[in-house]
Amino acid sequence: MSWLTVGAIYFIVWWITLFAVLPIGVRTQEDERQVVPGTVASAPAKFQFFRVMVVTTIVSALIVGGWNLCSSYFGVTFADLPHIMPDIR
Numbered sequence: 001m002s003w004l005t006v007g008a009i010y011f012i013v014w015w016i017t018l019f020a021v022l023p024i025g026v027r028t029q030e031d032e033r034q035v036v037p038g039t040v041a042s043a044p045a046k047f048q049f050f051r052v053m054v055v056t057t058i059v060s061a062l063i064v065g066g067w068n069l070c071s072s073y074f075g076v077t078f079a080d081l082p083h084i085m086p087d088i089r
Contacts, residue, residue: 006068014060021056 025048030041070076 006064009067010060010064013063015064016057017060018052019055021052022060024055025051 027045028042029035029039029045032045034045035041036043
């Protein structure tokens with residue numbers, strides 16, 4: 001795979017991973033019993049931006065690295081993945 005392809009795959013995996021990592025470990029204002037007037041009680045009490053970015057980057061790198069390893073050494077490609085839609089002719 002070219003570096004451009006790996007970069008594009010990493011970009012997509014990073015965004016998907018971001019939305020999977022965002023709710024992990026979040027404490028809401030309601031949990032902390034410190035609801036700021038004018039905000040929703042389910043808003044995060046303290047958003048940990050750098051922790052989310054680091055975890056997202058590391059998990060995405062592991063996923064893309066694992067895929068690249070399987071692709072390079074074992075010959076697994078996108079064509080080997082099962083088709084979601086049936087072949088309509």
